[in-house]
Amino acid sequence: MRPASSADSSQMMMADSGSSEEVAVICNTDITSTESENNIINTMVERGTALLRKMEISVAEADKRTGKNTVNMQETYTVYLLETRPADSVPEGGTPAAPDTLWRRYSEFELLRTYLLVTYPYIIIPPLPEKRAEFVWHKLSADNLDPDFVERRRVGLENFLLRVASHPVLSNDKIFFLFLTEEKGWREAVLETGFQDKADSRLKSLSAMLRVKNPDKRFTALKHYSDELNTVISQLLRVRARVADRLYGVYKVHGNYGRVFSEWSAIEKEMGDGLQSAGHHMDTYAASIDDILEEEEHYADQLKEYLFYTDSVRSVCRKHELIQYELEMAAQDLVYKKQQKEELATGAVRIFSLKGMTSKLFGQESQEQRESKVAALEQSIQEGEEAIKEKNTESQEFVQKAWNDIERFTAQKDKDLREALISYAIMQISMCKKGIQVWSNAKECFNKM
Amino acid sequence: MSVSAPRGLASSGQKLITEILHPLSAAEEQLSPGPDVSSSSSSSSSVGGGKEPGLTNGTPVEMSNPAPASQLLNRLQLDDDLDADAQDLTETRDLFVTVDDPKKHVSTMETYITYRVSTKTTRIEFDLPEYSVRRRYQDFDWLRTKLEDSQPTHLIPPLPEKFVMKGVVDRFSEDFVETRMKALDKFLKRVADHPVLSFNPHLNAFLTAKDLNKRQGLALLTKVGESVKQVAGGYKLRPRPVEFCAMGEYLDTFSQKLGTLDRIAQRILKEQSEYLTELREYGAVYSSWAGSEEQLQRPLEGVAGCVTTCCGALEDASENMSQDFLPVLREYVLYIESMKNVLRKRDQTQAEYEGRLEAAILHKQEDRTPIPVEVERCQDKVECFNADLKADWERWQRNKRQDFKQLLTGMADKNINYYEKCQAAWESLITVLQDKQTEDKTSETN
Numbered sequence: 001m002r003p004a005s006s007a008d009s010s011q012m013m014m015a016d017s018g019s020s021e022e023v024a025v026i027c028n029t030d031i032t033s034t035e036s037e038n039n040i041i042n043t044m045v046e047r048g049t050a051l052l053r054k055m056e057i058s059v060a061e062a063d064k065r066t067g068k069n070t071v072n073m074q075e076t077y078t079v080y081l082l083e084t085r086p087a088d089s090v091p092e093g094g095t096p097a098a099p100d101t102l103w104r105r106y107s108e109f110e111l112l113r114t115y116l117l118v119t120y121p122y123i124i125i126p127p128l129p130e131k132r133a134e135f136v137w138h139k140l141s142a143d144n145l146d147p148d149f150v151e152r153r154r155v156g157l158e159n160f161l162l163r164v165a166s167h168p169v170l171s172n173d174k175i176f177f178l179f180l181t182e183e184k185g186w187r188e189a190v191l192e193t194g195f196q197d198k199a200d201s202r203l204k205s206l207s208a209m210l211r212v213k214n215p216d217k218r219f220t221a222l223k224h225y226s227d228e229l230n231t232v233i234s235q236l237l238r239v240r241a242r243v244a245d246r247l248y249g250v251y252k253v254h255g256n257y258g259r260v261f262s263e264w265s266a267i268e269k270e271m272g273d274g275l276q277s278a279g280h281h282m283d284t285y286a287a288s289i290d291d292i293l294e295e296e297e298h299y300a301d302q303l304k305e306y307l308f309y310t311d312s313v314r315s316v317c318r319k320h321e322l323i324q325y326e327l328e329m330a331a332q333d334l335v336y337k338k339q340q341k342e343e344l345a346t347g348a349v350r351i352f353s354l355k356g357m358t359s360k361l362f363g364q365e366s367q368e369q370r371e372s373k374v375a376a377l378e379q380s381i382q383e384g385e386e387a388i389k390e391k392n393t394e395s396q397e398f399v400q401k402a403w404n405d406i407e408r409f410t411a412q413k414d415k416d417l418r419e420a421l422i423s424y425a426i427m428q429i430s431m432c433k434k435g436i437q438v439w440s441n442a443k444e445c446f447n448k449m
Numbered sequence: 450m451s452v453s454a455p456r457g458l459a460s461s462g463q464k465l466i467t468e469i470l471h472p473l474s475a476a477e478e479q480l481s482p483g484p485d486v487s488s489s490s491s492s493s494s495s496v497g498g499g500k501e502p503g504l505t506n507g508t509p510v511e512m513s514n515p516a517p518a519s520q521l522l523n524r525l526q527l528d529d530d531l532d533a534d535a536q537d538l539t540e541t542r543d544l545f546v547t548v549d550d551p552k553k554h555v556s557t558m559e560t561y562i563t564y565r566v567s568t569k570t571t572r573i574e575f576d577l578p579e580y581s582v583r584r585r586y587q588d589f590d591w592l593r594t595k596l597e598d599s600q601p602t603h604l605i606p607p608l609p610e611k612f613v614m615k616g617v618v619d620r621f622s623e624d625f626v627e628t629r630m631k632a633l634d635k636f637l638k639r640v641a642d643h644p645v646l647s648f649n650p651h652l653n654a655f656l657t658a659k660d661l662n663k664r665q666g667l668a669l670l671t672k673v674g675e676s677v678k679q680v681a682g683g684y685k686l687r688p689r690p691v692e693f694c695a696m697g698e699y700l701d702t703f704s705q706k707l708g709t710l711d712r713i714a715q716r717i718l719k720e721q722s723e724y725l726t727e728l729r730e731y732g733a734v735y736s737s738w739a740g741s742e743e744q745l746q747r748p749l750e751g752v753a754g755c756v757t758t759c760c761g762a763l764e765d766a767s768e769n770m771s772q773d774f775l776p777v778l779r780e781y782v783l784y785i786e787s788m789k790n791v792l793r794k795r796d797q798t799q800a801e802y803e804g805r806l807e808a809a810i811l812h813k814q815e816d817r818t819p820i821p822v823e824v825e826r827c828q829d830k831v832e833c834f835n836a837d838l839k840a841d842w843e844r845w846q847r848n849k850r851q852d853f854k855q856l857l858t859g860m861a862d863k864n865i866n867y868y869e870k871c872q873a874a875w876e877s878l879i880t881v882l883q884d885k886q887t888e889d890k891t892s893e894t895n
Contacts, residue, residue: 009698027491054585055655080638088720102530171667225741228741229738232734232738232741233738234738235734235737236734236735236738239729239731239734241731242727243727243728243731245727246720246723246724246727246728247724249720249723249724250717250721250724252719253713253716253720256709257710257713260706260710260713262710263709264703264704264706267699267702267703267706270850271850271853271854274854278857288579292621322832333624344468374747407467412780414744414745417745418744418745418748421749421752421881421882422882423750424752425752425755425875425878425879425882426879427756427870428871428873428875429872429876429879431869432869432871432872432875433868433872434619434869435864435865436865436868436869436872437869439861439864440861440865442857442861443858443861443862443865446854446858446861447854448852449853449854449857
């Protein structure tokens with residue numbers, strides 16, 4: 001993958017938002033992982049699109065609702081509170097104005113995303129957080145109504161909105177704006193766009209096995225990379241879950257020391273106090289793993305986002321393949337028609353065709369008939385040539401827009417993932433510090449034995 | 450002359466127990482090793498873990514590695530309540546022993562390790578002031594058995610485990626040999642510091658004889674040994690005096706707790722091993738990912754490297770657990786078993802005495818004859834046994850306290866060490882990653 005050159009990206013930014021602000025460099029290793037994650041969000045906001053300059057967006061809360069579903073059965077589902085407020089609404093030292101709010105459920109987000117996928121096939125559309133919890137380590141619940149899962153999903157949905165809002169192209173979309181501002185009317189509006197029709201054919205294209213004769217090497221390479229990334233991140237998430245499981249075991253077994261030290265201290269005189277206190281520290285140690293692993297889920301979520309992004313990348317590649325395929329088909333069709341015309345004009349049967357056979361069998365056509373056929377063919381050929389020209393233009397536009405977005409995406413991915421790795425390292429350091437603290441405390445107790 | 454905590458006192462030699470004030474009847478305090486941290490800690494395994502065993506004849510031996518700060522703190526923090534009068538005891542020490550210098554011997558029949566046993570003494574019981582002999586584990590085992598037989602009223606310090614599972618433990622690995630050697634050194638020092646055991650002729654033979662094999666046949670029993678050996682069985686057991694009951698109960702419960710500790714430690718090792726397996730694979734995935742990236746290659750390789758470092762640190766920590774921690778626990782379990790045996794022998798001695806006494810009293814009522822000498826001898830035996838045992842018990846409790854303090858502190862240290870290594874690795878990675886960020890930022894502004 002060709003790395004984005006800084007000139008390109010800043011130019012792109014210039015064109016759309018006129019902003020080339022730099023983000024403050026983080027050199028402090030004491031920042032928490034949540035701070036690091038916020039830095040990614042801040043980057044999106046500060047890199048600013050027109051939309052984000054106008055408004056602040058957040059998914060503030062989650063709530064449970066019950067209602068009847070499509071088969072008229074009661075179901076419980078979660079809704080999310082989407083808040084928007086004008087960006088410069090906070091005067092110096094004043095309190096922010098109350099935000100505009102509306103409630104959305106996950107399926108509405110899905111609808112929005114499908115709309116975007118269809119309408120902007122050359123853009124790598126940001127992914128939604130997972131519908132069901134996957135890659136869980138054993139203690140974590142796989143239940144969709146589990147409060148921790150809901151909370152992480154809320155964060156994921158907010159992230160999705162910010163990603164769209166900070167995208168140079170997507171942020172200008174009207175339907176997206178309505179999604180943020182119109183609770184009731186939005187659904188109608190999105191259906192009115194008629195994107196459903198395109199959606200069907202798009203789905204078809206995505207699943208079809210296309211054989212393109214001259215594939216664009218860059219897209220082939222991109223698809224290959226995307227597949228590799230998908231595989232490796234899946235693997236990473238799986239192994240990480242197993243590592244978390246095992247680490248959990250190690251910490252929890254230490255809790256047994258707490259109990260046995262306590263029992264042992266009962267039969268000791270001078271050693272008793274030291275043992276007893278040390279036992280408490282062992283309990284603390286064992287309990288500490290819960291928070292540690294909960295925090296690590298943030299990291300897993302960051303990885304998951306990019307795992308799901310690979311599907312979007314794949315989509316774009318497939319769309320290009322489809323365009324390419326259609327182009328090739330159209331060109332092939334044109335060649336065939338031209339040959340047919342030539343054949344008719346000269347009377348020579350070069351191509352085996354049923355027409356040719358029948359005419360041989362049942363006699364030649366009249367001059368008139370042949371001439372009208374030739375004329376029809378010429379017409380068809382002309383139309384075909386125009387269609388090809390159009391398709392070529394379409395293809396070139398697609399390629400240009402797509403590569404623009406791919407470069408933007410690559411830079412974003414490199415930056416985000418590096419931030420994620422940093423925040424992961426910070427988490428590890430914090431875990432080590434906690435461990436040192438606990439064992440030092442225990443050691444003090446042992447020394448007092 | 451400052452020497453780290455000695456065990457010995459003025460020798461009671463061969464005087465009758467009844468004549469001298471039992472050396473341990475006064476509350477003996479643990480010695481503070483003082484600020485002299487350069488002295489070898491070999492004479493007392495109670496102090497922050499010995500490194501190189503050196504001879505402690507009063508002159509501090511230079512350590513090849515300066516003691517790390519944590520060890521210094523260990524020693525300085527030990528028992529603030531220690532008395533200075535314990536210092537007097539060191540002045541009277543006259544027998545110093547050390548076990549070091551392991552060497553492998555290969556013969557057609559077998560391969561084994563021998564250790565150098567060095568002795569420095571001013572005692573008249575020894576012909577020379579210094580000795581240096583080589584002994585193997587078998588010889589230590591012989592010594593202990595002889596001590597148990599000849600001094601049945603005393604608690605004999607434990608030896609490291611005799612049997613090791615071949616294939617599971619490498620008997621000739623540096624770590625195993627080192628651990629064993631330290632335990633043998635501790636054993637011998639405890640015997641040498643014991644006011645009674647240190648005068649045992651078997652110890653003398655062990656320390657001095659060129660060829661121990663010839664002397665192993667000798668049956669040298671002390672008077673007490675003789676008499677206790679001849680305790681007649683078959684006497685009805687009497688209720689144990691309160692203090693010995695308490696001992697017995699304590700030993701039972703303590704043994705139980707040690708068993709639990711052993712199981713927990715083994716469980717932790719198992720979990721750690723499984724964690725390690727997964728962690729290795731985890732690191733490998735980062736490496737493999739790095740292969741398909743450009744800008745992210747270095748950060749990902751960095752993470753893979755950190756994970757590998759942590760794996761190494763964990764391996765070290767686990768090894769430590771199984772080599773330093775578990776053997777001491779098991780040592781103590783064996784020790785407790787042998788102590789319970791001593792208690793039982795005491796019970797038998799008491800049974801014989803009271804049995805004979807009862808019989809004599811019955812007899813006396815009829816005959817008006819004085820208590821037979823037999824019975825008096827038995828009474829002596831019992832009182833002697835009880836006194837020895839009580840004194841040794843106190844000493845054992847002190848040793849145990851020191852041993853476990855050291856053991857658990859060591860375990861805490863190892864864990865701290867492990868986390869420190871991991872933290873350092875991750876911190877250096879962050880520096881690299883953030884530097885790269887700064888680089889990118891500045892190049893973007895240009």
